[in-house]
Every structure is written in structure tokens, then in C-alpha cells.
Amino acid sequence: MATLKLEDLHRVTPLGSGGFGRVILVQDKNNSSDTYALKILNKQRIVAIGYQERVLNEKTIMAELKSDFIVRLYQTFKDDEYLYLLMEPCLGGELSTLIYEVDNLNHTAAKFYTACITEALIFMHSKGIVHTDLTTSNALLDSKGYVKLIDFGMASKVRPGQETTTFGGTPDYMAPEIILNKGHNTAADLWSLGVIVYYMLAGWAPFEDKDENDIQTYHNVLKGIDAVVFPDDMENIAEDLIRKLCRDDPAKRLSAQEIPAHGWFNDFHWEELRNRTMKPPFIPKITSPVDTRNFDVEDFSEEAKHSSTYDVSSWDPDF
Numbered sequence: 001m002a003t004l005k006l007e008d009l010h011r012v013t014p015l016g017s018g019g020f021g022r023v024i025l026v027q028d029k030n031n032s033s034d035t036y037a038l039k040i041l042n043k044q045r046i047v048a049i050g051y052q053e054r055v056l057n058e059k060t061i062m063a064e065l066k067s068d069f070i071v072r073l074y075q076t077f078k079d080d081e082y083l084y085l086l087m088e089p090c091l092g093g094e095l096s097t098l099i100y101e102v103d104n105l106n107h108t109a110a111k112f113y114t115a116c117i118t119e120a121l122i123f124m125h126s127k128g129i130v131h132t133d134l135t136t137s138n139a140l141l142d143s144k145g146y147v148k149l150i151d152f153g154m155a156s157k158v159r160p161g162q163e164t165t166t167f168g169g170t171p172d173y174m175a176p177e178i179i180l181n182k183g184h185n186t187a188a189d190l191w192s193l194g195v196i197v198y199y200m201l202a203g204w205a206p207f208e209d210k211d212e213n214d215i216q217t218y219h220n221v222l223k224g225i226d227a228v229v230f231p232d233d234m235e236n237i238a239e240d241l242i243r244k245l246c247r248d249d250p251a252k253r254l255s256a257q258e259i260p261a262h263g264w265f266n267d268f269h270w271e272e273l274r275n276r277t278m279k280p281p282f283i284p285k286i287t288s289p290v291d292t293r294n295f296d297v298e299d300f301s302e303e304a305k306h307s308s309t310y311d312v313s314s315w316d317p318d319f
């Protein structure tokens, strides 16, 4: 890929928004078939809540992660107000949207997406990288229908035997050791994966509170997987996998590397997934590189201007 400048990019349409800014689809002005997802981070907001370290981490970690199951970071830019991450676009939409639309997924589909995420985790965890915010919203479908992970804003690198204390994530998916601020490692991502498998098969998340009260969700998580009711129609072998991923003691959870040997995957051809010859369960409708029908985002182009309360001039030389 040729090196691009910010001025080479035409802003097409928003794809999503997050804590510090937004993600938009952009197009290379010199080659309209080349589109990218541009994450734009507001420096004022980052400095206001002291997330400088995390943003630098996001760049370093994403740059290291070159896998077919993780969105690729191509380049970064910065100007006085913003930092920019230029990424591979995944126009199939969020896995959460697909689950919502079909209500719950059949075992074949759930197995396929679990396997994609497992491949991402095997790769990341082999490098000591913990995602920490693994959710169905941070898993996107690419144009073929394969899933890739995004959003490494909460990610950190841990040495074998060590832990990180980065607090954060999404309550429904958060491992108990994160809630209790005990320090966590790669096993926290396996807990979140267990939640994702349950969610895909049941159509609701195992620890969710019907009133969306985060404190109650934390209580539910701390009660553990044994207090969760499993739907009658869930296969026992899938339930077994979820229970082994959501064990209270992080050291007793299955590792990502152990997942392919679990019985739920007995009939699954991992090599076909890895070389991308497996037929995905859903092929997203995408008719052009600027087709964003799988994203339902309000137009937030009129971003509120922030007064310059914080000095944002000197903290980002490494970005």
C-alpha cells in the first residue's frame, strides 16, 4: 500500500463513534476503489481523562498485530486537534448487529464466529497481548463474512506470569477479576469469549440485567456461571465450553490454544478457516467499497467544538 497523507483522503460517511471520537469511512482521492476506516481521536478528550498512555498503546499494539482475524492498522496521522488511525475497513457490520437481527444464531454460525475470535486470541495471547474489551461490538464482519477484532484501546501487554490492572471494558462481558480490580491477564479475554458464545446461542447475554443496571450486572458476574440458567435447546457440549471459559478462577479457564480441541469443534475444519476457504454462514450485502448499509450511524459530522482547556501540544511525539 502506498503511503498516504490525510489530504489524500475523502471523507465518505460515519461508521461509528466511541469514547474519544469517531470512525469514518474514507476513500483515497487518487484511487476511489481504495477505502479505509479512519478512527479520529480528540486530543482534548484524551488528555481530559488522562488516557494518553492508552492511546499510544492502541497504536503500538495494533501495529504489532498482523493477523487475518484482526483489523489491520495501516498508518497513523496527527494534527493539532486529533490523532488518526487508518485501518482496514470491515463493511459487514458488527457481530452484535447480526445477532440482534437474527435473534440467535444456529450452532454452525456460532461456531464459525467463535473460531474466528479464537484465532485472533491465539495470535494475540502468544504475544502476551490482552484485549480486555472483547465484545460482539468489537468483532466486525469483513466483506467475505469472516470476523475480525477491533478496538485495542483497552489492550495491554503482559509478560508470562504477570498481570495488568487496566480497569475497564463492557460490564456484560467483564471478567470477575477485572470487576474486583485484582489484576488480570489473557484469561480475562477467555471469560469474555464464553459470554459471547452464550450470547450468540441464547440471544441474550448470561449476566445481563434486564434494566441495564451496570452495578446489578457486576453482581450477576460475581455470582458466577453456576447461577446462570442455560436455554433448554442449547447443546450440552456448547454449554460445557461456556462453563470452561467462564470459570471463576482465571488459571482454570481454557486457554485460546485449547479451544480447537474442545468437543464442540469436533466437526470443525480449522485449516479451512485459517486459509479462508470455509464458507461463512452469512455473506454481508456489500455492493461497493463505499457501501455502508450494514452500519446504522447517525450523522455526527457536526462534532461539538471543545474549548482548549488542556495543553495537548507535547504528549504525542510517539504517535
Ligand SMILES: Nc1ncnc2c1ncn2[C@@H]1O[C@H](COP(=O)(O)OP(=O)(O)OP(=O)(O)O)[C@@H](O)[C@H]1O
Residues within 6 Å of the ligand: 015, 016, 017, 018, 019, 020, 021, 022, 023, 037, 039, 071, 087, 088, 089, 090, 091, 094, 137, 138, 140, 150, 151, 152, 153
Ligand atoms: N475497521 C473498521 N471498519 C468498520 N467499522 C469500524 C472499524 N473500526 C471501528 N468501526 C466502527 O466504529 C465503532 C467505534 O470504533 P472503536 O470501538 O474502535 O472506537 P472507540 O472510540 O474505542 O469505541 P468505544 O468507546 O465504544 O470503545 C465500532 O463499534 C465500529 O462500528
